[in-house]
Amino acid sequence: MKTVHQYSYDILRKNNIKTIFGNPGSNELPFLKNFPDDFQYILALHEGAAVSMADGYAAASGTVAFVNLHSAAGTGNAMGALSNACTSHTAMVITSGQQTRLMLGVEALLTNVNAVQLPQPLVKWSHEPACAAEVPHAMSRAIHIAKSEPAGPVYLSVPYNDWDVEVSTENDHLLQRAVDSGNCLSIEHLSVILGHIHAANNIALVLGPDVERLHAVHDAVYLAEKLNVPVWGAPSPSRCPFPNRHPYFQGFLPASIAGISQILADFDLILVFGAPVFRYHQYEPGCYIAEKCKLISLSCDIQEAARAPMGLSYVCDIKDALRRINNALSLRLNKVNTLKPLQAAEASVDGYIKPERLFDLIDALAPENVIYTNEATATNSIFWQRIGLKGQGSYYFAAAGGLGYAMPAAVGIQLAKPKCRVVAIIGDGSANYNITALWTAAQYKLAVVFIILKNGSYAALKWFAEVLKASHVPGMDIPGIDFVQLARGYGVQGIRANNDEDFINAYKHALSSHTPTLIEVTTVPPHIPNPKP
Numbered sequence: 001m002k003t004v005h006q007y008s009y010d011i012l013r014k015n016n017i018k019t020i021f022g023n024p025g026s027n028e029l030p031f032l033k034n035f036p037d038d039f040q041y042i043l044a045l046h047e048g049a050a051v052s053m054a055d056g057y058a059a060a061s062g063t064v065a066f067v068n069l070h071s072a073a074g075t076g077n078a079m080g081a082l083s084n085a086c087t088s089h090t091a092m093v094i095t096s097g098q099q100t101r102l103m104l105g106v107e108a109l110l111t112n113v114n115a116v117q118l119p120q121p122l123v124k125w126s127h128e129p130a131c132a133a134e135v136p137h138a139m140s141r142a143i144h145i146a147k148s149e150p151a152g153p154v155y156l157s158v159p160y161n162d163w164d165v166e167v168s169t170e171n172d173h174l175l176q177r178a179v180d181s182g183n184c185l186s187i188e189h190l191s192v193i194l195g196h197i198h199a200a201n202n203i204a205l206v207l208g209p210d211v212e213r214l215h216a217v218h219d220a221v222y223l224a225e226k227l228n229v230p231v232w233g234a235p236s237p238s239r240c241p242f243p244n245r246h247p248y249f250q251g252f253l254p255a256s257i258a259g260i261s262q263i264l265a266d267f268d269l270i271l272v273f274g275a276p277v278f279r280y281h282q283y284e285p286g287c288y289i290a291e292k293c294k295l296i297s298l299s300c301d302i303q304e305a306a307r308a309p310m311g312l313s314y315v316c317d318i319k320d321a322l323r324r325i326n327n328a329l330s331l332r333l334n335k336v337n338t339l340k341p342l343q344a345a346e347a348s349v350d351g352y353i354k355p356e357r358l359f360d361l362i363d364a365l366a367p368e369n370v371i372y373t374n375e376a377t378a379t380n381s382i383f384w385q386r387i388g389l390k391g392q393g394s395y396y397f398a399a400a401g402g403l404g405y406a407m408p409a410a411v412g413i414q415l416a417k418p419k420c421r422v423v424a425i426i427g428d429g430s431a432n433y434n435i436t437a438l439w440t441a442a443q444y445k446l447a448v449v450f451i452i453l454k455n456g457s458y459a460a461l462k463w464f465a466e467v468l469k470a471s472h473v474p475g476m477d478i479p480g481i482d483f484v485q486l487a488r489g490y491g492v493q494g495i496r497a498n499n500d501e502d503f504i505n506a507y508k509h510a511l512s513s514h515t516p517t518l519i520e521v522t523t524v525p526p527h528i529p530n531p532k533p
Contacts, residue, residue, distance in 0.1 A: 001166040001167065001168070001169065002166065002167065002169070002171070003163065003164050003165060003166050003167070004132055004135045004136060004162050004163050004164070004165050004167055005030070005031065005033075005034075005163040005164060007135075007136040007139075007167065007171050007174070008031075008135065008136060008139050008163075009036055009039070010175055011136060011139050011140050011143070011174055011175065012039075012066065012139075012143075013038070014174075014175050015064065015143050016063055016064075017063065017064055017065075017066045017093075017143070018038060018039045018040065019039070019040050019042060019057065019065075019066065019415070020039060020040070020041050020042065020066050020067070020068055021042045021044060021050045021051070021053050021054040021057070021065065021066070021067045021068070021412070022041070022042075022043070022044070022047075022050050022067055022068035022069060023043065023044050023045065023046065023047050023049075023050050023069070023070065023074065024068065024070065025070030025071060025073075025074060025097060025110070026070075026097075026110065026160075027070060027071050027096075027097025027098060027099060027110055027160045028068055028069075028070055028097035028160070029097075029160070030097075030160045030161070030163040030164065031068065031095070031097065031158070031160070031163055032068070033163075042411075042412075042415065042440065042444065043440065043443070044408065044436065044437070044440055045436035045439055045440070046077060046434060046436050047069050047070070047074045047075070047077035047078040047081075048077055048078050048079075048080055048081040048404055048408075048433070048434055049081075049404070049407075049408040049434045049436055049437050049440070050067055050069070050078065050081075050408075051067055051069075051078045051081035051082055051085060051092075051094070052081045052084070052404060052405045052407075052408035052409050052412070052434060052437075053408040053409065053411050053412035053415075053437070053440065054066070054067045054085075054090075054092055054412060055081065055084060055085045055088065055090050055092065055405070055409055055412065056373070056396060056408065056409030056410060056411065056412030056413040056416070057412035057413065057415055057416045058090050058091055058092055058412075059088070059090060059213070059239075059396055059409075059412075059413070060371070060393065060396075060412070060413040060416035060417050061416035061417075062215075063091070064091045064092065064093060064143055064146050064147050065090065065091065065092045065093070065412075066092075066093050066095070067092060067093070067094045067095070068094075068095050068096075068097075069094060069095070069096045069097075070096070070097055070110075071096060071097055071098065071099070071110045071111070071112045072096075072110075072111075072112040072113065072115070072118060073110075074096065075094075075096050075112070075118055075119060075155075076118075078094070079119070079122065080402045080403075080404060080433075081402065081404065081405065081408075082094070082119060082122045082123070082153060083122055083400040083402050084238075084398045084399050084400045084401075084402045084405050085122075085152070085153045085399075086122040086123065086152055086153055086400065087238070087399035087400035088209065088213070088238050088239075088399035088400075089150045089151045089152055089209075089210060089213060089300070089301065090151065090152065090153060091146045091147040091151040091152070091153075092146055092152070092153040092154070093139075093142045093143055093146050093153075093154055093156065094119070094123070094153055094154065094155045094156070095156045095157075095158060096112060096115065096155065096156070096157045096158070097157075097158065097160050098111070098112050098115060098128065098157045098158055098159040098160065099111040099112070099159065099160070100159055100160055100161040101132075101159045101161055101162070102161065104159070112157055115128045115155075115157035116128055116155075116157070118155075119153075119155040122153065123152070123153050123154050123155045124145055124146065124152040124153065124154050125141075125142065125145045125154045125155070126154070126155040126156075126157075127141075127142070127154075127155070127156055127157070128156075128157040128158070128159075129156075129158065129162070131162075132159075132161075132162035132165035132167065133165070133167050133168065135158055135162050135163075135167075136167060136171045136174055137171070137174065138156055138158075139156065139174075140174040140177060142154045142156045144177070144179040148179060148181035149181050149182075149183065149300045149301075149317070150210075150300045150301035150302075150303075150304075151213075182317055182320075183315060183316050183317055184316060184317050184320050184321070184324075185298075185314060185316045185317075185320070185321050185324065189314055189316075190321075190324055190325070190328070192312075193296055193314070193325065194325065194328055194329070196269055196294060196296060197227070197269065197271070197325075197329065199269075200268050200269035200294075201268055202266060202267045202268050202269070203227055203229045203267060203268075203269045203270075203271060204229060204230055204232065204264050204267040204269070204270045204271070205220075205223065205224055205227070205229050205230070205231045205232070205271050205273075206231075206232050206233070206234055206253065206270060206271065206272040206273070206275060207220050207231060207232075207233055207234065207241035207242050207272075207273050207274060207275065208233070208234035208237075208241060208272070208273065208274040208275020208276070209234070209237060209238045209239040209241060209274060209275065209399065210273075210274030210275065210299070210300055210301075210318055211241035211242075211273050211274035211275075211318060211322075212239035212240060212241045212274075212391065212392060212393070213239060213274075214274070214300070214317075214318050214319045215319060215392060216273075216274070216318055216319035216322050217240075217241060217242065217243075217391040217392040218392070219319060219322035219323055219326060220241060220242055220273060220322060221242065221243065221246065221391070222322075222326050223322055223325065223326050223329075224242070224246075224248050225248070226326060226329050226330075226331055226332070227329065227332050227334070228248075228331070228332050228333065228334035228335070228336055229248070229332075229334060229336065230248055230250045230336050230337065231246070231248045231249050231250060232249075232250050232251065232252060232253050232263070232264075233249075233251070233252040233253065234252070234253060234272070234274075234275030234276070234278060234279065235252060235253045235254060235255035235260070235278055235279050235280065235281065236252075236255050236279055236281060236401070237252055237384075237395075237397060238396065238397045238398065238399035239395055239396060239397070240389045240390075240391050240392075240394050240395035241273075241274060241391065242391055243388075243389065243390050243391040244384060244387075244388065244389045244391075245388045245389075247336070247338040248336050248338070249339075250339060251339070251384065251385075252384060253278065255278075255279065255280050255281035255282060256280055256281070256282050256283070256284035256286075257280060257283075257284060257285055257286045257287075257288060258284040258285060258286030258287075259284055260278055260288075260289075261286050261287050261288060261289055261290065262286070264289065264290070264293065265290045265293075266290075267290075267293055268292060268293055268294065269293070269294050269295075269296070270289065270293060270294070270295040270296070270311075271296055271297075271298075272295065272296070272297035272298070272311075273297075273298050273318055273321075273322065274298070274299065274300070274318050275297070275299075275304075276299075276304045276307075276308070277295065277297045277304075277308040277309075277310070277311060277313070288309055288310045289310055289311075294311070294312075295310055295311030295312070296311060296312045296313075296314070297311055297312070297313045297314070298313075298314050298316055298318055298321050299313060299314070299315055299316075299318070300315065300316070300317070300318055301315070302315050342385055342386070344360055345357040345359075345360050345386075347500055348498075348499050348500045351498045351499065351522065352498055352522045352523055352524055353497070353498065353499065353500065353503060353521055353522065353523050354523065354524060354526075355376075355379040355382045355453065355523055355524075355526050356382055356386060356526075357500070358451075358453070358503065358521055358523060359379075359382060359383055359385075359386035359387050360386055361500065361503055361504060361507070362386075362387065362423070362425070362451070362507065363386055363387045363388055365504065365507050365508065365511070366387075366421075366423070367421050367511060369419065369420040369421055370394070370420070370421050370422075370423055371393065371394055371395070371396070371413055371417060371420050371421070371422045371423070372387065372389070372394065372395050372396070372422075372423050372424075372425060373395075373396045373397070373405075373406040373407075373409050373410045373413065373422065373423075373424045373425070374395065374396070374397050374406055374424075374425050375397070375398065375403065375405060375406030375407070375424075375425070375426045375427060375430040375431075376425050376426060376427040376430065376453045377427060377430065378427060378455075378525060378526060379427075379453065379526055382526055383425065393417075396409055396413065403429075403430045403433045404430070404433030404434040405434075406424050406425070406426055406430065407424055407426055407430075407431065407433075407434050407435065407437040407438070407450065408434050408437035408440070409424075410422045410423075410424035410437070410441075410448045410450070411437050411440050411441050411444075411446055411448060414441075414446040414447065414448050415444070415446065421447070421449065421511060422446075422448045422449070423448075423449045423451065424448060424449070424450045424451065425451050425453065426450060426451065426452050426453070427452075427453050427455075428452055428453060428454040428455060428456065428478065428481060428483070429457070429458045429478055431450075431452050431483065432478075432481070435486060435490075436490070438450070438486070438487055438490035438491070438492045438516065438518065439490040439491065441492060441516040442490055442491035442492050442515070442516055443491070445514065445515055445516075446515075446516055447513055447514050447515055447516060447517075448516045448517075449507070449510040449511065449516070449517055449519070450487070450492070450516065450517070450518040450519070451507075451518075451519050451521060452483045452518060452519065452520045452521065453521055453523045454481075454483065454520050454521060454522055454523060455523050455524055455525045456477060456478060456479045457476055457477045457478060457525055458475075458476050458477075458478065461473075461476060482520075483518060483520040484496050484518070484520050487518035492515075492516045492517065492518050493513070493515065493516070493517045493518070494517075494518045494519075494520065495509070495510075495517065495518070495519050495520070496519075496520045496522075497519055497520070497521050497522070498521070498522035503519065503521060506519045507519065
């Protein structure tokens with residue numbers, strides 16, 4: 001008979017999961033013992049970094065990520081990263097080591113007292129098996145729930161004395177299982193949507209991160225070109241659902257009620273694919289949409305669809321729906337107003353590089369296969385204006401706004417896409433949340449380029465303090481951090497740049513390197529009319 005340990009690894013193999021991210025504690029050692037040669041373990045120095053690495057890996061690879069955390073404390077450390085994974089619909093199984101069943105009743109040290117409740121509501125399913133014999137079934141169930149739409153993280157707490165228990169061969173059935181959660185638009189619903197499209201005179205297309213996550217960017221481009229309509233990205237983008245240099249692309253909607261309704265006021269039909277309607281941030285009240293405007297949204301998530309305050313919502317397979325709508329439409333002869341191209345930013349002077357100039361240089365030198373992670377939040381709008389993105393698989397941002405995502409996510413993405421070049425653009429405030437990701441990049445020889453925008457402040461918060469009329473707020477400045485020395489301490493080459501020539505040389509060197517590089521760029525806080533697109 002096989003043990004729980006053996007069946008669990010067999011179930012992971014069957015589901016093409018052979019990479020485990022984690023930071024182990026004593027409760028996890030029985031699961032990790034005799035670690036199979038066909039698996040790889042990616043060690044992070046903090047649980048939040050482990051989850052963000054797994055988040056990036058799952059997003060880039062399109063597979064279920066697997067994370068192993070340490071009891072309640074390790075889970076607690078990972079909660080910020082877990083909020084991003086939940087919001088981004090990342091397929092992820094998180095296992096947590098529980099104290100031995102023999103001492104759960106006395107709540108011995110390292111007991112996760114209420115393991116099932118701890119990660120909620122940030123997981124789709126949370127469970128602790130009632131006995132060791134249930135663990136293989138729970139492992140299989142967790143994987144299928146995680147990857148079913150809407151995909152998302154799940155949590156499984158396993159007492160450490162369960163792994164060596166022999167269990168029934170009936171568990172062999174788990175190695176043959178498959179679950180299909182596809183949900184296609186009905187013919188009737190498709191007909192309703194097409195009727196609204198044919199009746200509309202002025203259509204706006206709004207695309208969200210699930211268009212990219214479900215590999216439907218090409219289909220979205222085809223729809224925009226077939227309808228000949230302008231395209232906006234949904235507010236606060238965590239992915240790039242449409243090539244931002246496409247002539248139909250108008251930018252991203254602001255994250256406010258009034259801001260969105262003003263931009264879309266002249267349209268009689270708004271089509272939204274793969275986004276909440278809408279994810280607001282700053283409070284600017286107004287009408288949700290113009291009085292004579294109709295809104296139709298297609299989402300993979302019933303929760304997102306149900307909480308929308310207006311419009312018709314359909315929960316379905318977004319990629320399939322886009323293709324069926326495309327197949328049923330004829331070319332519309334409309335004229336789309338295109339945005340004027342930006343002028344190149346001026347060369348740097350006075351010992352610093354303005355964000356506009358820095359992004360121009362990054363874009364001009366970037367290789368064809370570049371992938372960006374971004375956590376320089378004060379410069380988000382400048383990033384989208386200055387950096388050309390192809391859409392599918394080119395951009396990742398913390399979906400819930402939880403800082404500490406971009407550096408470890410870049411590590412996970414580079415693991416998943418070894419033939420691409422991953423460039424992480426990080427603010428000097430954000431960088432400190434998961435700076436230990438540098439160590440993992442160095443240990444596994446992952447050639448990520450980390451670019452730190454050093455302005456000595458929480459610039460985005462300063463802008464928001466003005467919005468909220470919150471004056472004399474403490475803790476807005478963070479001087480005196482030497483990221484070059486920090487990088488070197490973790491085994492990563494660190495280079496400092498405060499003018500164009502220094503940055504160009506450093507960036508070219510980093511792109512040609514086979515190991516990670518950190519470039520600290522002296523810059524200044526931007527003037528931010530809108531902090532997040």
